[in-house]
Amino acid sequence: MSLSDRREIVGEDNEAGVAAINVEGLTFRFQGARLIASFFHRGNANLNGHDSVVEFDALTWLSFLKTGSDTDLVSADYWKRLVPLRVVRFAMPRVESADGSRKTFPISLNDAIEARAGKGRIALLPVSTEAEYVDAAGNQEDGVVTFSGLVRWDDDGARSRCRIFQAPGDDAPGVPSRFGKVEGLTAWRTGFGPAFEKGIVTNKSVLVGVTDTDSEVVPSRLSVLDVTGVLD
Numbered sequence: 001m002s003l004s005d006r007r008e009i010v011g012e013d014n015e016a017g018v019a020a021i022n023v024e025g026l027t028f029r030f031q032g033a034r035l036i037a038s039f040f041h042r043g044n045a046n047l048n049g050h051d052s053v054v055e056f057d058a059l060t061w062l063s064f065l066k067t068g069s070d071t072d073l074v075s076a077d078y079w080k081r082l083v084p085l086r087v088v089r090f091a092m093p094r095v096e097s098a099d100g101s102r103k104t105f106p107i108s109l110n111d112a113i114e115a116r117a118g119k120g121r122i123a124l125l126p127v128s129t130e131a132e133y134v135d136a137a138g139n140q141e142d143g144v145v146t147f148s149g150l151v152r153w154d155d156d157g158a159r160s161r162c163r164i165f166q167a168p169g170d171d172a173p174g175v176p177s178r179f180g181k182v183e184g185l186t187a188w189r190t191g192f193g194p195a196f197e198k199g200i201v202t203n204k205s206v207l208v209g210v211t212d213t214d215s216e217v218v219p220s221r222l223s224v225l226d227v228t229g230v231l232d
Contacts, residue, residue: 003021003041003054003079004019004020004021005076006087007019008052008087008089009021009041009052009054009087010041010043010045010050010052011043011048011049011050011052012048012050013046014046014047014048016046016047016048017045017046018045018046019043019045019046019048019050020045021041022041022042022043022044022045023039023040023041023042024040024041024042024109024110024111024112025039025040025109025110025111025112025113025125026038026039026040026112027040027112027113027114027123028058028114029114029121029200034057035057035058035059036055036056036057036058036085037055037056037057037058037061038053038054038055038112038123039053039054039055039056040052040053040109040111040112040125041053041054042108042109042110043106043108044106044108044130044132047105047106047132048106049091049092049094049106049107049108050089051089051090051092051108051109052087052088052089052090053087053088053090053112054084054087055084055085055086055087055088056082056084056085057085060082061082064081064082088155088160090109090151090153090162092106092107092108092109092127092151092162093106093107093164094106094107094129095107095129095146095147095173095174096173096174097131097146097174098146098172098174098175099131103131105129105130105131105132105146106129107127107128107129107147107149107164108127108128108129109125109126109127109151110125110126110127110128110181110182110183110184110212111125111126111182111183111184111185112124112125112185113185113186113187113200113201113207114200114201115152115200115201115202115227115231116200116201116202117202117203117231117232119156120154120155120156121154121155121156121157122152122153122154122155122231123152123153123155124150124151124152124153124185124201124207124227124230125150125151125153126148126149126150126151126182126183126184126185126209127147127148127149127150127151127164128145128147128148128149128177128181128182129145129146129147129173130142130143130144130145130146130181131143131144131146142214144176145176145177145180145181146173146174146175146176146177147166147170147173147174147177148166148167148170148177148179148180148181148182149164149165149166149167150164150165150167150182150225150227150230151163151164151165152165152230152231165229165230167179179211179223180211180212180213180221181211181212181214182209182210182211182212182223183210183211183212183220184209184210185207185208185209185210185225186207186208187200187201187205187206187207187208188205188206188208201227201231202231203228203231206224207224207225207226207227208222208223208224208225209222209223209225210222210223211223
């Protein structure tokens with residue numbers, strides 16, 4: 001897909017490899033009468049830390065998919081016709097491992113969910129840092145999670161601001177996380193609006209996170225998250 005060729009989205013290639021699109025989250029929201037689809041890109045393909053949000057008019061996106069043939073949908077030239085409404089880059093900080101190696105790794109987003117609190121648009125992003133490494137066979141491994149947390153992204157269309165909250169119970173960034181890597185978020189409220197809006201977080205929502213253990217033996221965990229302080 002040609003989104004991988006758009007440097008404003010994926011960032012630049014570097015000595016660690018080629019930058020490529022890696023969509024980890026998708027949200028929908030109304031902006032006036034227009035339904036906006038926001039794709040959240042995690043820039044960990046080559047550790048360049050270039051996380052981005054790519055926004056499209058949702059009806060234009062769906063029409064584009066429906067009218068394209070099977071040949072079109074695998075053509076880079078066809079995808080170049082779909083122009084985003086905007087692209088917003090997340091400049092996340094890096095975390096230095098506390099193992100004495102002094103290696104640093106970017107904080108990267110794992111999912112996204114819309115939220116409501118006050119004015120403007122808010123999204124919550126579960127984030128983590130993994131001390132990635134290459135094993136003896138040359139395979140890229142995720143490594144231990146050295147930071148786990150939640151980002152609140154405030155956006156009024158003209159300016160964006162991020163605040164990072166570390167997972168409760170964890171030590172300083174760089175030390176292996178007790179909480180783990182949250183790969184998915186969902187929220188639920190009963191008796192409210194369209195189905196997709198029931199997944200928008202408020203102070204009255206139940207917010208649930210799913211932890212990825214990167215194991216074929218250890219099961220994933222569900223965590224009920226209290227985000228009252230995050231939304232205040």
